[in-house]
Amino acid sequence: MRVHAKRAIALVAGLLLPAVVMADWTMNMSPGVTGTSNEIFSLHMTILWICVAIGVVVFGVMFWSIFAHRKSQGHKPANFHENTFVEVLWTAIPLAILVAMAVPATATLIEMYDTTESDIDIKVTGYQWRWQYEYINDDFSYFSSLSTPRAQIENRQEKGENYLLEVDKPLVIPVGKKVRLLLTANDVIHSWWVPEFGIKKDAIPGFINETWTRVDEPGTYRGQCTELCGKDHGFMPVVVEAVPEEEYIAWVAEQKAAAEVERQLTEKDWTLEDLMVRGEKAYASACAACHQPNGAGLPPAFPALKGSPVATGDIAVHIETVVNGVSGTAMQAFGGQLSEVDLAAVITYERNAWGNNTGDMVTPKEIFDYKNKE
């Protein structure tokens, strides 16, 4: 028995040791970096200590009974089973505590709901499984998706410091400004959360939710999608960079210029090779999560593209499927999500990759014409 116990302890210790060594035993909520998150933190601590205090009193009485009123100690049971006074008392006291708790909570909530007088409005759209950020006042938008390599997730590579909490293009906001976020979703319900801002709001198809934040300290803040949204729910992080205002203004100018360049690309003469290169990238970010990098899909929800009738048949049907989606299925309409260049590139790529060698090429111009014909 002894030996077994020692072995068991050694085993458990052996398993736990590496964890203890790299220890990150964070046990509590972070106070965060915004006024809202600080207020929430103080509400959280207040209610926590109230609960601890009630627990100490109630369990104290209980442990006293367990200790002192045992049959084995020869304790004889008392004979009371009612006392109106204490019963009224222990109904009234909790009620008073709850009212005391509800007052500051109400004040915080009212403030959290005040989305008026914002300096910047950004529309956040949830997609399976990435976020789109649209800077409404500045007329540009982009997608933000997980940038952790597949190899790290599948344990073929050492995991990086920000494993699963890193994206290709973070949301950028200026410090000290009231940023209003308008949240919606394109497919299923998602939820946008950055713990250090103290905001979490659902992004729901057909609805536009509002919330706001004002970040005072520059820095990179990380969060995740918090509403189950399908298979890659655990792989759609939120990363926000809060930068000084001048830096933000410069960044916006850069984005606007890049958007202009992108628009001009539609006019360029594209070759099959160029489209294939660009298509592979666009496919990896927009399509591979469902249809898989090797085009084999995950049937029946996500059909294979390799050798599929759509990807090897009539080009018009292929374009229509990608641009308008297939209603009633998980296939989204990518017409609004991708630029003409990316749509053309993706379709060309799908028609020529994985042995689909149709030799077909779709130009951005054709997509542009198709969209405007509608």
Next chain:
Amino acid sequence: MSAVAGTHSQEHHHGPAKGISRWLLTTNHKDIGSMYLMFSFAMFLIGGSMAMVIRAELFQPGLQIVQPEFFNQMTTMHGLIMVFGAVMPAFVGLANWMIPLMIGAPDMALPRMNNWSFWLLPCAFLILVSTLFMEGGAPNFGWTFYAPLSTTYGPPSTTFFIFAIHIMGVSSIMGAINVIATVLNMRAPGMSLMKMPMFVWTWLITAFLLIAVMPVLAGAVTMMLMDINFGTSFFDASGGGDPVLFQHVFWFFGHPEVYIMILPAFGAISHIVPAFSRKRLFGYASMVYATGAIALLSFLVWAHHMFTVGIPLAGELFFMYATLLIAVPTGVKVFNWVSTMFRGSLSFEAPMLFAVAFIILFSIGGFSGLMLAIAPADFQYHDTYFVVAHFHYVLVPGAIFGIFASAYFWLPKWTGHMYDETLAKTHFWLSFVGMNLAFFPMHFLGLAGMPRRIPDYALQFADFNMVSSIGAFMFGATQLLFLFIVVKCVRGGEKAPAKPWDGAEGLEWTVPSPAPYHTFATPPDIK
């Protein structure tokens, strides 16, 4: 034959039928109760093994054992099986066994319907579990099956899932009607409502909750069925529908549902604590009123599950206040149990150990519930592991410890043998340590920012996840010991007297152990 016919009947003294037809065709409340209990334990093991898969995948960061698609099927099926297959049928089983014995009735009021409501359940779960083997896999949208993830984006097996839910709902509603009919009509003369045992009271109230909300669940899944197969758009925004409507309807069912899973446990604990304190239950009347108040309030708090969906400020405040109010009657119950123990003459056999752990750990779940009720703070807690910790604290040491406590308390009555006390105490301590090790660190994970329902996580969550998995494996393995203890007790052991617990009160202890096949053919006298 007359040995089992018992002391109460003269003419009506046949024993159980022989062979399989005893179980298929039985209308006997004790047989049906046993079948419910065995069924629920089988489901507990199946649902539990799914939890083991989940915890094994979460043992370390990275994907090791299962892919995200299958992981989501496991979390969904674990939740559905535990809620509808393990906890609810276990309480129906206890109700079947104990309510007639406690109120001095010969059987349930509607015995054939009783048989039917049980046998629907294995059919429903056969359908539900079979979805795991279908193309596209089992439901993968969480046990809360929010639309449109469960409609437009659901796997093809969703329709089978809907059918299974309908059958379970029919079964639950019939079970509830039976309890109400029995309690209201078949009490022994002299047993007024305010003399009823607490377990009967809590079950009566639970049955009304079931009848009120199971049809709402049926409505929700029927709308899903229409959206999936018949082209309607109840929950599809692109067709003019409303995905949030689904959540309102679901939680209007879902919140009372959580009380359905805990109220009968409150009742059982209110028998066990006095029995091992050798002192009457403190504040019987306030216990009854508190249960009623909890049940009524449970209809007014559903949107506290939806604080982040963007309901208007006024709605947010209403649901926050209403939710906070529930703490008052729940507090009354805890205070009453503690006062019952206070200055009693306590002993700690297995039922009492589970009951005391119930009071402490359920209260911890109640405390985290109170924290979740604070709407602004909920914006941080919502859909994180803090919530997972919260509801496992109310369901595992709440509902499930309540069931274990009841099982040990009444096993001598059911089998006629005493269970092995040493093994039962071992079962308790291993469960207690395993359960806390599994679920307490989840509070920390949630507060540190780990969302729920994810198959893989960032590195800062690694340590507590490993601790939690170890605890979960320990808790899971321990439950096989419970199976062993029960089998051992059924097969033999020290003979149990009619009343094996010196402090226990109630009519069930006036009949011999094991309880004869037919009891109270003539109603007992109530003093």
